[in-house]
Amino acid sequence: MKKKTGRRSLVTLTTAALALSLLAGCGGNNNSGNSANGANSGTDGNKDTAAATDSTTSTAAPAETGIDTSKKVELQFYMLGDAPKDLPVIQDEINKMAQEELNATVKFNYTSWTDWDQKYKLLLSSGQAIDLIFTADWTQYQSYAKRGAFLAIDDLLPKAAPELQKFVPESMWEDVKVDGKIYTVPATYKEYVTNGFVYREDLRKKYDLPVPKDLASYEAYMDGIVKNEPDMMPMSLNSDIGNNLHYIYTELNKMIGALPYGMGVKYESPTTVYSYWGSDEQKEELKTMKRWADKGFIPKNVLNIKDTMQDPMTSGKAASMFGDNPTRYNDMKMKISTTHPEWELAYSPFGLTTGYATPVHPIHNGFAIPKSSKNPERALAFYEKLVLDKRYNQLTQYGIEGKNYTVEDGYYKLVGTSTSNGFSREGMNGWAWRNPEFMLFDKGFDGVKAIFDELDKIQKPDLFLGFAEDYSSYQAEKAALEQVEKQYLFPLEAGLVEDIDKGLETFMQKAKQAGLEKIQTEWTKQWNAYVAEKGIK
Template sequence: MRKKSRTSLLFVTGVVLVLAMMVSACSGNNSTNQPTGGQGQTATSNPESTETTDTAKLDPVELTWYFPNTIQNMKDIELVQAEMNKIIQEEINATIKLMPLDWGAYDQKMNVMTGAGEKFDLMFTAPWSNNYFQNVSREALLPLDELLDKYAPTLKETVPASVWDATRVKGKIYGAINWQIVAMPYGTGIEKKYAEKYNVNLDEIDKYEDFEPYLEAWNESYPPLVYRKDGADPFTSQPPYFRMDSIGEDSSVGWISLDDTSMKVFNQFESTEFKNFVELMHKWYKAGYFPKDAALQTSAQANANMKAGRGEFMGIGSPIKPGVEAESKAALNRDIVVKPLSEAIITTNRAIATMTGISATSDNPERAMMFLELINSNKGLYNLLSNGIEGKHYKIVSDNVIEKVVENNGYNPGTDWMFGNQFNAYYTSKEMVGVWEQTIEMNKNAVTSPLLGFSFDPELVKTELAQSNAVFQQYKDALLSGTADPEKTLPEFLDKLEKSGANKVIEEKQKQIDAWKNAK
């Protein structure tokens, strides 16, 4: 089903971890030198982003915004927040309280908060983090259609209608798109020094198995691959590599083949592709390419090893986008080389891979949407959040290009893709100039999944989805780190998956897809 031809696999280098989180981009101030916006339009530095232009008529409010990040990279967050609030207060008479949570704790914390009905306003959500579809099912997110039309016209117009359609559940939008690359190919990233040391010929790499000669030659004092149990797994994070597309959350049972125009839903864990992949991982584990405790490794441990100079050789399932090498250089001061192994394709879950939702418990949803309009159209505000304060955390070196402070930088989140329209970002190196235009062109020309625009409603199979997902969570680390022998463990996993109600989930997905096809 796979043929030659983007969230991270868990075999990732510290460099590739950044790629997998879709990497960082740029920053700036209120300069009038602005890059092109998402649809060829120009980002404005002082937009009228709401119907209410008289700020004096708006009562002052404080908005809270939760998102994942690396907390140690945001020591100066209160300084940045104070500068942001000068702009926000003037524009919409509001202030923002930024609430970053460590990556490893984010999902659990948000599950607890939304389950308890805690009051807050904004949260990062996606199919792979703080699960978007589960949030909609639990009624933790507000529908945004009317709010977008009334309070965020620039944001609404910037994102193509087909991408907005990808967010819809029961016909409604529940997540505001952070506009960026949506046509993401997947592949691998290698630190350049290792590529040179081991004479890696990327022209000869068409699939992950092609790396075996280089893995066999590895002679460092630490394993070349790492699996992170608290990150995205290396199978469900990259369906396009396997010529498949997911339906609903990536890890839920029931995918389609991109090459099947009938869109027949099947159990991806019963596929030849999954079987071959876990067998490859086990083969590599037995060969010593993973640490012996691979299934227990955390991102914190892996990152500590990287800082100590014990980097990994390659990443699996890294999202490969234009300019990713330069972004990684700017973010980590390391040179990498990359190779896409799948074509650039727009799928529903890639189109909605990074969104901001408004909590159902928000006391100020209108003002929250005004803020989303502002962060997506006010370049100065967006770049302040993305990279900090000019002169303290970065300096401008030329038009649209900045240079980050390297030593003791108290604010370097590296996640501008999480905060708004990434095409409003400054470049972080001269080498990146032109990347936004290249990315926009890739978005325009990419092929699309036959399922683009279809949104699965999980309501009728919520119990079965929860049960089957629990089974997957039980087995995924052992199988996908290579620790478990798939000859024994895979049949056991599949048996429990079937007993959990997986077939009912697949049948419901098929039923909804067939109805969607017939209605088109």
């Protein structure tokens, strides 16, 4: 799960030229990869999930794996985010088992959340030897797979991870295919990562503020915070304005995903494509953000803030988040309960306002074998252990029982506090290898399950994540437009431009000079072809 928002982006595909350049950068081995964000969780382990096989506690000897394990290897495993403090201890325990059973050890590497996307791109283009790397829709899994960054694992699965192949439903294997090939192992845990308002309920009660359920009530809540808690940020923000303001705003307005190039498509009318940029709808968004900035909701230095979105909430510096997903909300709530039990956190899912919610697509959390891998068979065999062997799975998800956590009345309980404990729940960001049969939940997660139950009643399928853009005909224009967005659009979206009309006029002029109209025309053709092919109306 991602440390930013729970939003899901529509994936882009690259040109043959880009594919060749990436292959050259990866050293011409076999297939390399890319991935990157997010924290997620879902329904209870017995509902709409894949059942674990009888091999879930297997400790099979190397000879039973079907692969050659005669040579000892060290696997390079790359994760997004920040490593837990007790990672060396967990890694040592995992390696004791892996060395005996697979004649392998593993090195868990982390990108940190600071500029993770740039680091991720570098990992996949440098040719550095990597055996496993996180993938997701928001890390452009389809795009990287399309251009040859990952190794196709169709032929490897029955040899190196036959039980894992059986464990993942066939429909999920089909859903993650790119050009007919499998490049990632999908997570089987059902969850929602759609956004919702996160807010300090104790402060809401104390000052008799409205429950945030839509833009108007959320703004009124922040008004109350500014009035009564002037030293507290009314909402947590950082420099990623696109994800943490713009796309959350458009999700509330029923936009499909995180559409690029200012394109507008609503879930309820997917065949109608329009330009959001320059529209009255966008002007209303910019006016809202300008008003919020004038009221002090958005700090003037927001484009320079590099903190995570969650830290200000757990430290008490911020009173709300414009949007986050139910699982990350629960993570924050659990941390706060150990450090400030007098604080109370609450959540209002957007789905109850918009009228629908989409469960995550199978590509939302996964792991791929990059083309640069020197040990693809061993890597896949090890990943099978992470998913299907309870010892590996729970050790990497929860830490050491008795030291990092206990299980009381069937519930997970953190030992100590979130600051004193070196390995919190899912401390390795191992969302992709969650196994519903082994998952442990804290008592507070009952509230998240209740949210999921509510969203189940209004769920609609994600019909659009299969769209794969090919920007080969406008690659140069795309790069130029990205620079225009950074210079002229982001300040507008952060409410930092005094004259909205003039600022928007300047941005649109610069965007058109960069090739916006060509981009939007070609993108629209591809979108229309996609919905026609899929029979979406």
